[in-house]
Amino acid sequence: MIAAVGRLSAIRIARSSRLWLSLGVWCFLALAFAVFARRDGWGHGADRVLSSFYGGLALPFMACAVARAAFGGRSMTSSTAPLVALGVSPWRAALASIGVAAVATALVGALLAASVAVIAHGAADPPRGRDAIASAYAGALGGAAYAAWFALGTTIGRRGGGRLFLLGADWLLGGAGAATAFATPRGHLRNLLGGDSPMNISERSSSAMLLALMAVCTILACQNARRR
């Protein structure tokens, strides 16, 4: 039953040519950066590419695109309406859609992060295999958190335009050194990918914060989906 509820979002993702184009562009750019870092022999090549371009630009934009596709480019209420019309509760329909978006973003995020870590690996980076696994973990966790973050944005505005608002908020508030970064996925993802940490918290705490952000955003988004 849960799989059936999530099927609509999964098919929306699989059949969205706009999404695949967007993912292709961001993956190409991230891998191109990784190749440059390797060619120029950066000592912390993987760390630098992952914490700057991948974590700061590629993953948030890819997650936003995945969320957009999973919700059919519409608001949460409107995108879950076909499922609700067939007898699924709004809460469950929203949860399934967010789950599919989170899994898809986590997969893409993990694969790209591991690829970047392998390609851009520099002399001062941790061992290649371990770094790829740690990067994949950070990419998956960050991707899932971003998916929930943008799912919450989907409940704002008539057509779910709140996604772009939260993309901007994440960019503005999640900058290095800002205390507000504590409340954004960007700050914690940067910490996990070897960049500055928000309020000097540990990587483990950032992981927990990403999980907490994901849970809070998911619950708020599901609650908002019930108001129709």
Added chain:
Amino acid sequence: MIALDRLSARRKPVSIKSVTIDWGPGIHAVVGTPGDGCSLLLALIVGAARPRVGKVRVLDGAPTDARVRPQIARVGIDPSLPDALRVDEALALASTLRGEPPRAASERLSVLGLEALSRRPVDSLSRQEARGVALAEAVTSSRVRVVVVDEPFSSNDARAASRIIEALRAKSRSGCVVVVATASLRDAGELADDYVLLRAGAILGKTTSVRALARMAPGGARLTILARDALEAKRLVAALAGESDVAGVELEANTVKVRGPDPVTLARAAGRAASEAHVDVVEIRAEPPSLAEARAAVAIEPANALPVAP
């Protein structure tokens, strides 16, 4: 199967006040405009709106119960179908979500003559086609026990239009409740077993027959008689002139419209006239009053409002 008990609700700018209705199996019409609260009433029945006061019971539970939800289908003016899927995939998903065994899409769509839409992407359907698909899903689902339709004859695919009445009647005969909301008394009269007149969110009257509806018209009952051609229609008009039960006759090409005190008496008079004039009548149709006439009649004479039969 549907019990609304002193129901009041508000969804700006519409509200409904103290509505009490009990509906069992059959086709029931709510007659009024969306501004009168018809759409809000349907939304309350399907659990898409919450009552302020009063209770909604559908199939012995709240419409939002996990057990009840899959047994309710709503066909709105702009129905929500699973986008990104083909029609056959959407119907398969609907079967899974409603918890019923899957059936071939073309078989389900054939109820409304829409089997050609089976392989079409849902995104490519016009509103009329989408309504047809949603209606076919609702009436062919073995799990759905309550079907709620907004304006059943408006915005429909031409292929489906002629089959809607039979499809909804077949569904009601199988023991299901069909509720239609319409602003047209003619549509309600064609389809429903009983009628609730709604105005400004309050029940103005309840009737149980087209005859009662026709009586509501201040000018009496009206019939439209369709002759084979204009010549036969003229002969019919001449024969009708001798009928004392006919108060007025209008002729337009092969269509004759007659007025009289009572629809049954009028139909008998029309039959006699057709027989005398040796006219082959293609169709005789009772013309219900307009919504405004029905409202005015109920307001003037509350006796026109009949209780709905249990």
